[in-house]
Amino acid sequence: MAEGDSFRSIFVDTNFDTHLAVAFSPDDTVADLKVSGIMALSCLSQCGTNVTSELGKDIVNYLFIHLKSSFGYLVHYKEKVNNLQQTFEDLRSVKNDIQRRTKAAEKNGEVVDDVVTSWLRKVSELEQAVNTMLAEIRENKRSFRRFYPNLISRYKLGKEATKRKLDAEKLQEKGNFATVSQLPPPPSIESMPAGDFMAFSSTIEAMNNVLKAMRDENQQLIGIYGMGGVGKTTLMEELGRQFSISKEFGTVIKVVVSQNPNIDQIRREIAEELGMRLFGEGESAARKLADRLKKETKIVIMMDDIWSRLELRVIGIPIGDEHRGCKILFTTRTLQACQLMESHASILVDVLTREDSWTLFKSKVGDICRSPDIENVARKVADECGGLPLAIVVVGRALRGCSEKSVWESGLMQLKRSIPDELLNVEEQLFKSLELSYNYIKNEEMKLLFLFCCLFREDYEITEDELTRYVAGEGFLKDVYSLDEARGKIHLLVHDLIASCLLLKTERERSVKMHDVVRDVAVYIASKGDDCFFVKAGLGMRYWPESKTLEMCKRISLMNNDLLELPDQPNCPKLLTLLLNSNPSLKSISSSFFQGMASLAVLD
Template sequence: MDAVDLAIVEIGKCVLNPLKKHMGYLIHFNDNVKDLKDRVEDLVAKREHIDQRVSTGCSNGEEEIGEVKLWLTRAVHMKEEAERIEQRVAENTRRLFCSNLSWRYSISKEAKQAMESISKHCNEGNFMRVTMPPLIPKVINQPAPSIKGLPSVESSFEKVMNALGDENIKIIGVWGMGGIGKTTLVNNVNNRLEGTQKFNKVIIVTASKDVEIRKIQGDIAYRLGLTLKNETSRATDLSNRLIKEKPFLIIFDDLWERLDLANVGIPSINSLEGCKILFTTRSEDVCRGMESEVNIKVEALSDDESWKLFKEKAGDVVDDPSLHTKAREVFKECGGLPLAIITLGRALRGVRNSSVWDNALSQLKRSAPSDIKDMERSVYQSIKLSYDHLRVELKPGFLFCCLFPEDYDIHVDRMIKLWKGEGFLEDGGSLNETINKGHTWVEELKSSCLLLEGKDEGYVKMHDIVRDVAISISLKEDEHYKSLVRAGVGLKGLINWEEYKRISLMRSGIDKLPKGMHCPRLLTLMMSENKELTEIQGWVLEATIELRVLDLSITTISRLPPSLSNLVNLRVLCLRKCIFKGTCLSALQGLKQLESLDLSRNKYLHELPTEIGELVNLVSLDLTETWHLSIVPSGIISRLTHLEELKMWKSFCKWEVEGKDASSSSNNSATFGEVASLKELSH
């Protein structure tokens, strides 16, 4: 073949190949449209799979990767474009003939190109990970009242900021009496550091009284995104991680005694450039023990500052000519203590009855209990006054909160059920109505500064001074609410058990109940979070026939004594995170008045005991995270005709379906129909 022939062949290829491609759009019209539909189905399936992975990751606290988010967005657009092409085909089926070759060519070409784009996009969607742990912020903004317009507080604030800016100062102490505003001060310091480059990490840890080093380590590690897996090297692992995070600032709020930083896992501050420790305490002795270079005392507010704060909280009623003088006298009794001013101002907000103000002034001038010295007498009287101004029905609920340990995050919904068990919320309404009413109470207590926001949503806590006052009230002011609170402190000394109606031994470190614990008047017994407690002696329950609330959660009790069935007045039984097996719960059958039973997170509970079916008045049953619960015998659930709440997240899932072939059914397992038959069930 000579050069001319070769040239002709090449020219033919240049002409015929493109022609062949374009003719293919006409010839393969139906194939292209069908292939596009198939590829869209593949795209949808892949997108749903990735969506599910993203949802799972996000539910575990991770964040969607940007590349994945972009892929999912493009997938939606591609699907929409393909659907438009399919719609055009569907609307023009009568025109799919050679008489409209131009339209046929155009649609086929678009379908082919869309199919190729979708195929490529599907291949690009093979992600190893679709979510990632969130970036740990340098500073987490803390809720804190503004200190603007309070010169004495602003002065303390500037002293702290100046000390943080001094390279020669490593440890800074902030001290003052309880309720003086130390936490507000350091929270404002934390928030001021947000957006600055001063520290790579600012970490706030609430130390509080009797706090364990292990908890402090856990709080710091959580803030760093670190898991301390090895119990023998927690301090070392934490220290190594902190060195990588330098420069850092760790704020220890509410220290009650010297804290050994090395035991916690804080590396030597003096050897780390830019790293600092800031702490708050009620005692100057703690400052000395911590060897802080600078100690900043938070003083009481001046009269002008106190009046400004009091007026803000009490409202314009203080400007009423008939009350102004009394109001000036009342706020001065607060001694410049912010907690007292805020609490008292809110208690008297909008009150225009002169007699109420006279009574308030009279109460504030009375002597406080002998164990509350100096300024704390004013704090007690202020908080007691706020308590006195509560609606009568809220008072027992408030006092009940002191049964929890100091600085304890109280789960609101659980507490409301305890309130109901005690009879505080008896109104004949549904569980949902009770929960709503309980939340209303909680909001009122928070508004009066008698409860504070907890660490997480759905939790509250008590300020330590408010809790001390509540304990004092429950012991001395009202015989009906007399409580023994040894939560977090253990049992010491002789105790006259018979006089108490409520006893809290939460986190008290006990491994058994003391001999002679005879409590005929007892209504509530809280013994949760005693991991060494392996049994509850039968004779204890035999002597507590009036008991209405019993909490044994987070203990190692493995069997309930038969005498439990004698507690005919018991309304609430909490066995959360225990180690019970189904056969160890036979004593439940006698609890005919039981309304709330919490068996959540019992990892050894394999079979739901049939005795639960005897609990005819049960309103709430919590089986959350009973991972190994594999047997729920038929007929138990359907007998709980008053049940309004059944929690089974991450629990039993082998429900039978009525009408199923008997040969493929166990005929011994609970059915969906049993749940459906519960007419009161709403949760």
């Protein structure tokens, strides 16, 4: 073995710090410290080496280097502590920034990376160690022997400060995270909470197909189609709920298009969802919206109830190469509408299987359908609903708890009747199911309130206050003597209509809306009854309708149109309620307009 190798092996096995600690007695003066390092050379005698020999020179040189370093811990003690504190303050700033980013990520439903969590833990551990060391330093300042501090303690703390500074620098270097979190994996369909979404075989298949298309970078425009009442909107709302939680596709925006789309209104609703105040109309507003949407790296715009081609760029929605991160998900009743929209994927929401229909029907009717007398006819009633969830639910609610077989048989006969020609756009099973549900309402006030809801335009969110004003104005509520009493009764009736699935809750408190198919059926029923409604709300009408039926009508709704003028003196002797609100182009009304409306009680 070479001499250099032998002396290094000796000192590897020798605790040099121990020798140095012995050399530095607590009673040493500063002058003594200049020569006290020589005591550490006593280890030469352990190996019988002459200082003047080659090995001795190497050992002395080796000792000198280490003594110089060790003296640095002592002599530059304050500097090393100050350097540590500065380095750790820099690290603490990085830590605070990482913590802010992780909290924001968790708030958005993201999962913090394990490496980031581990880094934060190590920084906290180092912080605890540094705080302990600084506390010892403060204590050391108070400890004096003959007016001199404890030199051994200073040496140890100087050495520890150097080590902790290196640790802090390494952690600071590793803390340069480009990202601190990841999107959580999407939950399996089976694990999703039901809510209004029903996880049957047809809906699960549709859900999986939509998710597959959404994750395909080449599929930007995705259509969901199926019969009215099959659950397209419910499916899309469930997707929106999941997307909002997972953030997998970025920002989620939902708008309703309807049969007669209002482009300016759709544009404003999208802007409001983005927290943007959009002024103006037409191309200028469309450009502003497009510029804002392009700032979103990823975004999903959900458009419910499309009937024909909708020009997305006219609205201000950038598609194609203009914004590859923008996905459009829409619902429609027909495959043809998907083709008109040039969708990249068209996904069918099929009707429920016979077995799934029966399962859903039983859940709405209750245990009565298990009765030997009822089960056979109950299964036939469920079959007549044609696998449409909405039809199954409204019929099930209408017959819930009914134990009379004759009532079930009567209901079955109603479901087997043919539907009127005026409702060819409504699925036969759905119309008959809704008509049965309406006929089974025993409270006449509730029936009339249900029909009142069809006076509003499609997809309108109806407040209970609006209903109260109109209904109280006509005065058809019994045993009600004040507006507060009317408001309370309306609230109870609305609650029962929601329970019957004839009205839908909205996100706004004390407001409801009608499913578009339910509204179609309600408009038909209202137009044929003794009360005779005439409803043309939200259709873009510019002129007063020419119809002889107006003479027999008790309620006319032309709200949310573009009426330019009204006739001088229409003959409507039975008219009780006339709704003309939200017609911005209507500037004046003739003084003779109301002369043929002797019974008019409500005007809006």
